Amino acid sequence: MKKLVFVLALSLGSLTAFAQDTEEVQAEATEVVTAQDDFSEIAAEELPEAVTAAVSKNYPTAKIDKAYVNEEKQYKLEVSLEDGTSGTLYADENGNWIEM
Structure with a gap:
């Protein structure tokens, strides 16, 4: 019986520690997205x-719905295609595609 109580106590303690770690990771992930x-x-x-030319060349049917810029002169473009699909593209000021 003592072994059973001991195992239950260890299990409960492990689950509590895991829940705390998960909350910390989620908080860190939120901070990264915001940054x-x-x-x-x-x-x-x-x-x-250069950016509009890159869109026209690589996505000839795309329409730029919204555009954003950051301090590093990187551009975030929300585009939509004739077939109804939409997406987000990122480019530098020279029209080179970048991954964010």
């Missing part, structure tokens, strides 16, 4: 020519 989203909305007309 990466330092983009300010701009008008599509304010995009550099």
Whole structure:
């Protein structure tokens, strides 16, 4: 009986420690997402020519719905295609695609 109580106590303690670690990881992940989203909305007309040319070349049916820029002159573009699909693209000021 003592062994059973001991095993139950260890199990409960392990689950509690795991729950605390999970909460810490979730909080850290939220902070990372917030830190990466330092983009300010701009008008599509304010995009550099190199960025609009890259969109036209690589996605000829795309329409730029919204555009954003950050301090490093990286651009976040929300685009939609003629077939109804949409997505987000990231480019530098020279029109090179980047991963975020």
